[in-house]
Amino acid sequence: MRGSALAYDVATALVLARRDLVRFFRQPSRLLGALGQPVIFWLVIGGGFAGTFRMPGADVPYLAYFYPGVVLLVVLFASIFTTASVIEDRHRGFLQTVQAGPGSRAALVVGKSIGSAAVALTQAALFLALAPAAGFRLGAIDWPLLAAALGLAALALAALGFAVAWGLDHVAGYHAIQMTVLVPLWVLSGAMFPLPEGHPVLASALRLDPLAHAVSAVRRALAGPLAPGVLPGTAARDLAFCALFAASTLTLAVLAARRPART
Amino acid sequence: MRAPSTVAAAVAPAPRLALRDVVARRGRREVLRGVSLSVERGEILGLLGPNGAGKSTLFAILAGLLRPESGRFELDGRPILAGARELRARAGIVFQEPGLDGKLTAEENLRLAAALHCVPRAEARARVAALLAEAGLAGRAREPVERLSGGLRRRLELARALVHRPELLVMDEPTNGLDARAFRAFWEGIEALRRSEGLTVILTTHRPDEAERCDRTAILAQGRIVACEPPDALRARVSGDLVSVEADRPEEIARALSDRLGLVARLRPDGVTVERDAGHTLVPRIVELFPPGRLRAVSVRRPTLADAYLAVTGESLEAEGAP
Numbered sequence: 001m002r003g004s005a006l007a008y009d010v011a012t013a014l015v016l017a018r019r020d021l022v023r024f025f026r027q028p029s030r031l032l033g034a035l036g037q038p039v040i041f042w043l044v045i046g047g048g049f050a051g052t053f054r055m056p057g058a059d060v061p062y063l064a065y066f067y068p069g070v071v072l073l074v075v076l077f078a079s080i081f082t083t084a085s086v087i088e089d090r091h092r093g094f095l096q097t098v099q100a101g102p103g104s105r106a107a108l109v110v111g112k113s114i115g116s117a118a119v120a121l122t123q124a125a126l127f128l129a130l131a132p133a134a135g136f137r138l139g140a141i142d143w144p145l146l147a148a149a150l151g152l153a154a155l156a157l158a159a160l161g162f163a164v165a166w167g168l169d170h171v172a173g174y175h176a177i178q179m180t181v182l183v184p185l186w187v188l189s190g191a192m193f194p195l196p197e198g199h200p201v202l203a204s205a206l207r208l209d210p211l212a213h214a215v216s217a218v219r220r221a222l223a224g225p226l227a228p229g230v231l232p233g234t235a236a237r238d239l240a241f242c243a244l245f246a247a248s249t250l251t252l253a254v255l256a257a258r259r260p261a262r263t
Numbered sequence: 264m265r266a267p268s269t270v271a272a273a274v275a276p277a278p279r280l281a282l283r284d285v286v287a288r289r290g291r292r293e294v295l296r297g298v299s300l301s302v303e304r305g306e307i308l309g310l311l312g313p314n315g316a317g318k319s320t321l322f323a324i325l326a327g328l329l330r331p332e333s334g335r336f337e338l339d340g341r342p343i344l345a346g347a348r349e350l351r352a353r354a355g356i357v358f359q360e361p362g363l364d365g366k367l368t369a370e371e372n373l374r375l376a377a378a379l380h381c382v383p384r385a386e387a388r389a390r391v392a393a394l395l396a397e398a399g400l401a402g403r404a405r406e407p408v409e410r411l412s413g414g415l416r417r418r419l420e421l422a423r424a425l426v427h428r429p430e431l432l433v434m435d436e437p438t439n440g441l442d443a444r445a446f447r448a449f450w451e452g453i454e455a456l457r458r459s460e461g462l463t464v465i466l467t468t469h470r471p472d473e474a475e476r477c478d479r480t481a482i483l484a485q486g487r488i489v490a491c492e493p494p495d496a497l498r499a500r501v502s503g504d505l506v507s508v509e510a511d512r513p514e515e516i517a518r519a520l521s522d523r524l525g526l527v528a529r530l531r532p533d534g535v536t537v538e539r540d541a542g543h544t545l546v547p548r549i550v551e552l553f554p555p556g557r558l559r560a561v562s563v564r565r566p567t568l569a570d571a572y573l574a575v576t577g578e579s580l581e582a583e584g585a586p
Contacts, residue, residue, distance in 0.1 A: 003381035097362035101379040102352035
């Protein structure tokens with residue numbers, strides 16, 4: 001053998017991560033679609049609510065309240081779409097050659113998840129160019145916190161997508177499952193409306209929703225710890241939830257990938 | 264990791280790869296029922312069988328994609344686990360389905376394959392350029408693979424599998440869909456590699472003419488290897504020549520041949536076949552037996568591996584095996 005087990009695993013992960021980025025930049029239509037959708041979403045839905053929806057007790061326009069949630073939505077959509085390629089790739093194509101190669105299945109999962117996450121972060125970075133339009137000064141943003149929160153969320157969502165995609169044969173089924181699970185989690189995360197007072201069940205559900213902590217961390221990064229919609233606790237606590245989410249979905253994906261691909 | 268095996272080989276040359284009693288299931292169906300197989304260094308071994316005989320399952324196990332239910336594996340005489348990393352590092356795999364990324368260029372695909380196998384960068388650059396030139400793709404190295412023709416993509420698949428200079432090449436129906444000229448060129452390439460690098464090759468095929476090119480051909484039927492011999496030896500299992508008669512209502516022809524000439528004829532949809540030594544002497548006698556126009560054609564030929572397959576297994580190579 002040319003390399004050690006570790007060298008093969010690192011090489012496999014790097015090859016997969018790089019491939020997703022190269023493919024992404026080679027398809028401008030994907031870039032446009034991935035960005036256009038959230039921008040329209042933000043302006044149409046946010047604009048529609050802006051007239052009727054008043055933030056209780058804070059003088060924040062709705063478009064500014066909604067913006068951090070849409071940043072996470074960009075990451076969510078990008079992770080879902082980039083990971084969908086696993087379904088075709090696994091039966092025929094590139095992932096089959098990777099499975100037959102000397103890297104381990106865990107390296108395959110990590111590489112693919114990092115690749116999808118990197119694509120999602122690239123799209124989020126582009127969307128963040130609109131932050132001043134939502135009222136956030138670029139110089140005032142806590143970039144390390146923002147990168148950590150979005151990075152962990154992207155990794156977690158990509159790994160979750162991998163775990164779902166590995167067991168499926170059809171892209172349509174994959175999208176159906178992902179949308180059914182993730183969109184409600186996103187809506188409940190406080191991305192669209194703050195926690196109504198006097199609903200203890202909803203409040204505890206929100207605390208367990210990993211996306212709520214990701215949105216909360218993004219709010220902290222964009223507008224500070226006193227921003228409306230920030231969860232009780234600290235930024236570290238929010239990040240810890242995101243990290244736990246990423247660790248669980250990565251474990252799930254590695255376990256899923258140990259099963260042989262059906263042929 | 265390579266040194267101990269070289270020493271062992273000096274004492275008694277162990278097979279490059281050996282499989283013993285491999286059992287595999289797909290769902291509840293037992294697809295391989297105790298397959299044992301060994302391939303020597305520099306040998307080209309064919310796995311011949313119709314669809315459903317277990318070829319793809321055996322290939323998936325050799326490629327490390329599928330874990331068998333049971334079975335032992337030896338690489339250069341040392342026991343390894345099925346799909347072990349060492350085997351995956353030293354083998355090159357050619358899939359029947361494209362294993363290339365259509366959005367990336369030919370050169371990028373080969374570079375990525377080299378990186379997966381930890382080929383040092385400078386070595387990889389030279390190796391990729393050489394393989395692209397050999398495949399006749401030097402001028403199109405920067406084009407996305409999805410724009411290449413099917414034949415060029417097949418050549419690139421082979422180049423991809425060879426990029427890390429494997430000792431063992433495992434291929435699944437490698438010439439499926441190639442025309443006669445591309446088929447010959449492909450096999451000249453494989454034989455040249457065996458001569459120059461001592462490459463060991465295992466391939467699955469359902470084509471008798473491809474099995475003919477192998478040093479030994481294993482006949483796979485219903486999940487078992489029922490014979491594994493050089494093609495000549497397999498053909499010798501069919502006694503004599505094959506005389507085939509083409510005519511309508513083959514049952515009548517078979518009955519006439521049996522009653523009048525004492526011949527045992529095998530029915531086909533479009534006629535009958537008779538197995539017989541010195542078949543050429545039989546041709547005029549058959550022709551004279553029937554009125555003019557009753558037979559469309561009478562011909563005599565040497566047996567092929569398709570005939571040998573039928574003789575050994577009692578099944579036709581063209582037929583679908585168990586679903």
